[in-house]
Amino acid sequence: xxxxxxxxxxxxxxxxxxxxxxxxxxxxxxxxxxxxxxxxxxxxxxxxxxxxxxxxxxxxxxxxxxxxxxxxxxxxxxxxxxxxxxxxxxxxxxxxxxxxxxxxxxxxxxxxxxxxxxxxxxxxxxxxxxxxxxxxxxxxxxxxxxxxxxxxxxxxxxxxxxxxxxxxxxxxxxxxxxxxxxxxxxxxxxxxxxxxxxxxxxxxxxxxxxxxxxxxxxxxxxxxxxxxxxxxxxxxxxxx
Amino acid sequence: xxxxxxxxxxxxxxxxxxxxxxxxxxxxxxxxxxxxxxxxxxxxxxxxxxxxxxxxxxxxxxxxxxxxxxxxxxxxxxxxxxxxxxxxxxxxxxxxxxxxxxxxxxxxxxxxxxxxxxxxxxxxxxxxxxxxxxxxxxxxxxxxxxxxxxxxxxxxxxxxxxxxxxxxxxxxxxxxxxxxxxxxxxxxxxxxxxxxxxxxxxxxxxxxxxxxxxxxxxxxxxxxxxxxxxxxxxxxxxxxxxxxxxxxxxxxxxxxxxxxxxxxxxxxxxxxxxxxxxxxxxxxxxxxxxxxxxxxxxxxxxxxxxxxxxxxxxxxxxxxxxxxxxxxxxxxxxxxxxxxxxxxxxxxxxxxxxxxxxxxxxxxxxxxxxxxxxxxxxxxxxxxxxxxxxxxxxxxxxxxxxxxxxxxxxxxxxxxxxxxxxxxxxxxxxxxxxxxxxxx
Numbered sequence: 049x050x051x052x053x054x055x056x057x058x059x060x061x062x063x064x065x066x067x068x069x070x071x072x073x074x075x076x077x078x079x080x081x082x083x084x085x086x087x088x089x090x091x092x093x094x095x096x097x098x099x100x101x102x103x104x105x106x107x108x109x110x111x112x113x114x115x116x117x118x119x120x121x122x123x124x125x126x127x128x129x130x131x132x133x134x135x136x137x138x139x140x141x142x143x144x145x146x147x148x149x150x151x152x153x154x155x156x157x158x159x160x161x162x163x164x165x166x167x168x169x170x171x172x173x174x175x176x177x178x179x180x181x182x183x184x185x186x187x188x189x190x191x192x193x194x195x196x197x198x199x200x201x202x203x204x205x206x207x208x209x210x211x212x213x214x215x216x217x218x219x220x221x222x223x224x225x226x227x228x229x230x231x232x233x234x235x236x237x238x239x240x241x242x243x244x245x246x247x248x249x250x251x252x253x254x255x256x257x258x259x260x261x262x263x264x265x266x267x268x269x270x271x272x273x274x275x276x277x278x279x280x281x282x283x284x285x286x287x288x
Numbered sequence: 289x290x291x292x293x294x295x296x297x298x299x300x301x302x303x304x305x306x307x308x309x310x311x312x313x314x315x316x317x318x319x320x321x322x323x324x325x326x327x328x329x330x331x332x333x334x335x336x337x338x339x340x341x342x343x344x345x346x347x348x349x350x351x352x353x354x355x356x357x358x359x360x361x362x363x364x365x366x367x368x369x370x371x372x373x374x375x376x377x378x379x380x381x382x383x384x385x386x387x388x389x390x391x392x393x394x395x396x397x398x399x400x401x402x403x404x405x406x407x408x409x410x411x412x413x414x415x416x417x418x419x420x421x422x423x424x425x426x427x428x429x430x431x432x433x434x435x436x437x438x439x440x441x442x443x444x445x446x447x448x449x450x451x452x453x454x455x456x457x458x459x460x461x462x463x464x465x466x467x468x469x470x471x472x473x474x475x476x477x478x479x480x481x482x483x484x485x486x487x488x489x490x491x492x493x494x495x496x497x498x499x500x501x502x503x504x505x506x507x508x509x510x511x512x513x514x515x516x517x518x519x520x521x522x523x524x525x526x527x528x529x530x531x532x533x534x535x536x537x538x539x540x541x542x543x544x545x546x547x548x549x550x551x552x553x554x555x556x557x558x559x560x561x562x563x564x565x566x567x568x569x570x571x572x573x574x575x576x577x578x579x580x581x582x583x584x585x586x587x588x589x590x591x592x593x594x595x596x597x598x599x600x601x602x603x604x605x606x607x608x609x610x611x612x613x614x615x616x617x618x619x620x621x622x623x624x625x626x627x628x629x630x631x632x633x634x635x636x637x638x639x640x641x642x643x644x645x646x647x648x649x650x651x652x653x654x655x656x657x658x659x660x661x662x663x664x665x666x667x668x669x670x671x672x673x674x675x676x677x678x679x680x681x682x683x684x685x686x687x688x689x690x691x692x693x694x695x696x697x698x699x700x701x702x703x704x705x706x707x708x709x710x711x712x713x714x715x716x717x718x719x720x721x722x723x724x725x726x727x728x
Contacts, residue, residue, distance in 0.1 A: 102637055103722040123641050130639020141634045145302050157295060158639040202638070 049241050050076040055108030068094040069264040081236040083255035084245045091264040092245040100133050100212045101125040130158050134203030138215035140195040142187040149183040152202045173201035193224030213244040253282035300652030314620045318660025321613030322701045323667030328606040334686035336595045339482035344585035348546050353579035359522045365579050366540040368490040374542040382560045383546035385420045388505055389413035390542050391491040391517030394466035410501030412508030420547050428460035428475035439510050443471035444502040450476045486585050489592040490543050491517025515541045558582050614708040621712040629719045636721035649713040657705030661698040
């Protein structure tokens with residue numbers, strides 16, 4: 049589903065070259081739930097933005113759903129983002145001027161979908177996250193957890209092949225975070241491929257697989273013993 | 289596609305409601321800029337239009353230098369002819385159609401003795417006048433060449449005068465009395481008053497009241513009717529004390545027009561004028577080389593400055609003001625659009641192409657333009673009342689708020705605003721979704 053090989057991302061200024069990702073390799077299979085972990089500044093979010101075609105990379109190869117994406121133009125990248133990828137952001141990123149229904153509709157509009165199909169998908173997605181009754185509410189009228197659920201509904205409405213989540217519970221209190229995490233697990237059980245960036249060992253423990261990044265490279269989890277231990281602890285404490 | 293267009297309009301309306309102050313500033317900026325331009329354009333349009341578009345390239349004014357270089361302004365011959373030269377052109381008959389004219393002012397005596405006499409202003413001219421200038425008739429027609437020669441007291445009156453004297457009935461064949469002479473009416477014109485009155489730039493105000501009567505030139509001269517318009521007797525200003533010296537002196541007071549259908553005819557006529565001037569020189573009347581002109585309607589109006597300079601200046605100033613307003617709008621739109629960079633980042637992440645962003649934000653700008661256009665219409669309407677403060681009343685009254693001006697106001701407002709929005713929209717479309725999302 050998602051395969052990066054020897055991928056690099058360099059930010060260049062006149063005097064400095066900074067490697068955000070270096071010789072980066074990852075392979076996520078269809079239906080997997082992968083947690084990408086690592087300390088702040090390790091390159092997690094850069095990985096996610098490149099994976100989501102929000103940013104280009106400097107070297108290496110990236111195949112998404114079998115397509116090599118390095119040569120795609122801006123329009124093609126937009127189309128793939130729209131059709132194949134669903135995003136869930138830490139800050140929810142709902143559009144404040146639009147109500148819940150219209151927020152979920154945004155990606156469907158860009159796909160050129162007819163109104164009846166849009167409506168059906170939106171209501172199904174809102175139903176799935178338990179917010180069908182809040183369709184006419186505005187983001188400011190919802191709690192943080194509810195806003196993130198709307199964002200998940202927006203990501204799901206287009207039936208993407210890949211869900212990319214960036215610290216999806218980072219802005220939520222524990223109870224709300226648990227609810228959102230359970231929703232993601234449920235979506236995964238239904239067959240979705242999910243790549244989630246987090247620095248929270250408890251969340252990482254609930255994924256099928258952990259990929260740990262330090263200094264822009266994938267490393268063995270054992271190279272970060274404290275985090276490794278924290279994940280183990282979390283797994284041991286997990287009711288499942 | 290159209291669904292997305294209306295969706296973008298709805299998004300635009302929502303966004304504009306969100307910042308009412310900013311929106312109002314933009315709308316006012318566009319509205320005032322467009323209104324200033326439209327008011328001055330209405331005046332400019334009224335005074336700069338082609339008064340006879342179907343024939344303006346075929347109608348020419350011959351000018352002959354009968355006074356010599358010492359009396360000429362910038363080397364140009366006088367704007368009219370004296371009687372001698374004017375009649376010489378008529379007798380030579382080198383153009384398919386030709387006419388002379390001078391202004392007359394006659395006292396009309398109504399049949400009804402209870403009514404007071406009144407002044408009617410018009411022209412003494414030749415029969416070709418009506419065909420050359422495509423004068424439309426309500427009743428009857430102009431007189432014929434025979435009546436030019438026989439100096440018959442016939443008259444063509446305007447629709448307005450016919451209304452005043454005969455209640456609008458067909459008066460052809462009836463008589464009217466002017467200056468104690470009886471004239472037989474042969475035709476009644478429709479309301480016809482080209483602006484500017486290109487055929488008589490010499491005699492009077494090009495935007496004056498319409499002519500009411502037309503009588504045969506030869507009859508008017510035979511009756512010794514003095515011109516009611518201008519004359520120019522050169523720097524010494526002597527016009528002579530008697531009719532004979534007025535008629536055969538060098539004062540200019542007759543406007544001449546010829547209709548020449550082809551460039552070859554125009555060239556031949558120029559050569560004829562030069563030949564005529566050489567003949568006059570050989571005869572000892574002119575002691576300077578030929579200095580003639582043959583201008584068509586457009587060149588004639590330009591030469592006569594038919595478009596008042598203040599009209600051009602005010603239009604330029606107003607367009608400058610519109611540009612300043614648009615620059616202001618660019619700044620306001622840029623501020624408004626860039627405040628929405630996070631939204632743009634999200635939309636791009638969710639699959640919006642740059643073209644989608646362009647469409648959304650240009651639609652929003654178009655709505656600002658439309659609202660600015662509506663405000664501009666209101667202000668243009670108000671401005672029409674204020675034109676008289678800047679321009680002469682005769683010019684100010686020409687400016688009209690018609691359907692074409694209404695449409696033009698809206699189109700200019702929308703087009704100008706969308707144009708102004710290109711840079712802010714381009715900036716909006718350049719927003720990198722990754723950076724916007726990372727910064728969150």
